[in-house]
Amino acid sequence: MEEPFLRIEGVSKSFGVFQAVKDVSLTVGKGEIFALLGGSGCGKxxxxxxxxxxxxxTAGKIFLDGRDMSGxxxxxxxxxxxxxxxxxxxxxxxxxxxxxxxxxxxxxxKADRAARVAEMLDLVQLTPFAxxxxxxxxxxxxxRVALARALARQPKLLLLDEPLAALDKKLREHTQFELMSIQERTGVTFIVVTHDQEEAMTLADRIAVMDKGEVKQIGSPTEIYEFPNSRFVAGFIGSVNSFEATVIGRERPHLRLSVPGLGGEVLARDVPAAVEGQKVTLAVRPEKILLGKERSASANSFQGHVKDLAYFGKDSLYRVALPDALVQAHAVNARRGDEGARVADWNDDVWLSFEPASAIVLVG
Amino acid sequence: MKRRSTFLMIVLGFGFAFFYIPILSMIVYSFNASRLATVWGGFSTKWYVSLLSNDKVIDALFLSLKIAVISATVATILGTMAGIALARFTKFRGRVLFSGLVTAPLIMPEVITGISSLIFFILMADWVGWPGARGFSTITLAHITFSMVFVTTIVQARMIQSDRAIEEAAMDLGSRPWQVMFDITLPVISPAIMSGWLLAFTISLDDVVITSFTTGPGSTTLPLLIWSKVKLGVTPDINALATLMVLTVGAGVVAAGIIMTRAERRRLADERMAFRNND
Structure with missing residues (x-):
């Protein structure tokens, strides 16, 4: 196997009795944007x-381009x-x-240096401010000065610690794309530390989600969002409806679950780790839930009534009360119109449905 | 609230009066033609003339300045190093002891510092044959010892405020720790070092107690000269000398104030410009 560009091998770090990083192993490819995502104090x-x-x-080794970085x-x-x-x-x-x-x-x-500085200032569009x-x-x-300064010596690896946290929202979006285009032009490998999942999803090719010093999951933004491997990751990235569930049986390619919170049974995408009778967590993203006045043909349909709704313009968030759960559903406001054009209003009885493929079964 | 309390204004008035009436009367009496310091005998500038032609006064002034410049400079170098060490190295063996020893002169009565310096110099002379005679070098050493603590305190406070990340950034960009010290740390804290030096300079310049313990024959600093002259009665030339000192210090303070206000105004203007150009 070819040696990866950056290899972190079983790295741990303790400060006294506190273990900040616990046995982290991961690899990053050359030219990749890799994000370390997690809340404060997660060790990122x-x-x-x-x-x-x-x-x-304290333990473990870091190899960069084949070279051991210890010491x-x-x-x-x-x-x-x-x-x-x-x-x-x-x-x-x-x-x-x-x-x-x-x-x-x-x-x-001296001339080379001046030329390099000019090139860097041009890259971040700061020439008039030199x-x-x-x-x-x-x-x-x-x-941008900080970015240009860090790139000037053409590092093999650029580390960005919360690069956008200090900027206001509008500037942040603009800067995100600028960072990506600069990365593309320079080809430098970026490692971005962030607590902002949106930032990680837009910037990174791959994300490592960290919690309490451990890496919980590594994958592309899509993998992490659509196929979280644990309750922590599902809850950390985006919002999610989660329910306690019990595995009743396997109906390939699905798994049948009993979900008391929804007041019925649910068909979900099979996970090999689940066994019959096991207590698991069922997670469904709000935007994967369809809201309608009529019962749909979907395998997973449940009736409830609208308890709350929040209108965001492009979409609305509904909070629907079911027998023993409050479910969040996102509905896109595809049609233009006044309140009457909404899918449902306060206290309306509605049907919620979701595809078995959208139902995530979490064992851990 | 527009109406101010009459009581507070009276208290303020008394406060200012206590501060400035003595100084004002001293300035006025420095132009007194009479030999008696407390009896007005008409306007004259003769005391200024006699002062400037008095070699003793001029010698004392230059000795004081020499001691102040050298002791402030050495104290600034040592104090800056101690301040940086105390702010940056939060854990080393004997840190508490070191910090206590460095700051002890701040609370030690000057008489104690003076006596102990004197005893130390006498013992040194016995054991190693130095200093043979007390004077310029012993005064300077004693001044360094007690003014260093002020520099240390100022530098330490400034270092604690400054962002550790800028030093790490320099290290990250390829500079070894000693290069970081000269490229980044010292330039950034240079205002604190400057004010530490000024403070050490002022303290050395007007010290009487410690100087009188560590001085020897022939080494009379300006404060010692004034002190010994006053013991024989206040004469108008002392008033003249003190007036010159007040005016010099006053001019310095006003100049520093103007420079700082201008710098601050420029900085604000710069910042406004930056926000206009925000893109």
């Missing part, structure tokens, strides 16, 4: 700091980091900030 930042060399793993100090790693606070040097101009790392490129001439001091530019521009 500690893992990033171990990649940068600021922390040494290599931050200043000797071909890994650069974009800090969450951007960490712009306040006493230097934009230009000097971007060029700071280049002074260690002994082989470069002579400015950091306090003379806006937050979004500072973020």
């Amino acid at each position: 930042t500690t893992l990033l700091r171990m990649l940068a060399g600021f922390e040494e793993p 290599v100090p931050p200043w000797e790693r071909p890994v650069h980091m974009m800090f969450q606070s951007y960490a712009i040097f306040p006493h230097m101009t934009v230009e000097a900030n971007v060029g700071y790392g280049l002074k260690h490129e002994k082989a470069m001439s 002579k400015r001091k950091p306090h003379q530019i806006s937050g979004g521009q500072r973020q």
Whole structure:
């Protein structure tokens, strides 16, 4: 097997008795955007700091491009980091900030360095601001200075710690696409740490979902969203309706479950790990649930009444009361119109249905 | 609320009066033609003339300045190192002891510091034959010892505020720790280092107690000279000397204030410009 570009092998990190990272193993391919996603204190930042060399793993090894990184100090790693606070040097101009790392490129001439700085400033569209001091530019521009500075020495690996967290929502969306296009143009491997699942889904080729120092699941955004392997991942990424359920039997390719909360039985996509009689969790995404006045032909149909609805413009969120559960369903407002054009209104009796393929059975 | 309490205004008035009337009367009496400091004998500038032609005063002034500059500089170097160590290295063997030892002079009565310095210098002379005579070098050493703590405190406070990430960023970009120190840490905390130096300089310049314990024959600093002259009665030339000092310090404070206000105004203007150009 070919050696992957970045291989993290059984890495753990303890601070005293607290285990911040527990036995993490994963690989990242060259030119990939890989996201470490998790809530605060899940160990994602500690893992990033171990990649940068600021922390040494308590156990395990990190290999970058085939080279063991153990004991290599931050200043000797071909890994650069974009800090969450951007960490712009306040006493230097934009230009000097971007060029700071280049002074260690002994082989470069002064002219080469200046050309490289100009190229980087052009890449992040900051050329007119080259002579400015950091306090003379806006937050979004500072973020781009940090990016240009980290890319200037052409690192093998770029680490981004919450790259968009400090920006406002509108700027964030714009910057997301800019980051992706810069990654494409430079071909540098990106590792992004984020707590924002939307950010991870749009930016990353693959995501590792972390919780309490452990990696829960690694996969493409689609895999993680559509095929979560645990209650934690299903609940962390997007919203989900979950119900307690018991496996009644196997009807290939489906699994029959008894779901007391819905007041009936459900057909769901089979999972090999489930056995008859086992208590499992049934998870259904709100947008996979169809809402209608009439009973649909779908195998999984349940009646309830609308308890609450929230209108978002492009879609509406319905909270539907069933015998022993409150189910959330997203309905797209495809037709334009006033309140009368809605699928259902407050206190209407409605039918909820979902395809067996949309029903996720979680054993863990 | 527009109406201010009359009581508070009176208290404020008394406060200012206690501060500034003595200084004002000193300035006025420095232009007194009479030899008696407390009897007005008409306007004259003769005390200023006699002051500037008095070699003793000029020598004392230069000695004081020399001691202040050297001790402030050494104290700033040592104090900055201690401040950085205390702020950055939160765990090392003997940190609590070190921190206590560094800050002890802040609360130690000056008389104690003075006596212990004196005893130390006498013992040193016995054991290693240095210092043979007390004077410039012993005063400077003593001043370094007690003014270092002020620099340490200021630098430590500034270091705790500053973002650790900017040093890590420099390290991440290829700089070794000592390069980070000179490229990033010191330039960023340079205002704190400057004010530490100024504070150490001022403290050294007007110290009487510790200086009188560590001085020797022939080494009279300006505060010691004033002190010894006042013991024989306040004469108008002392008033003149003190007036010059007040004016110098006052001019310095006003200048620093103007420079800082201008810098602040420029920074605000820069920030407004940045937000206009926000894209």
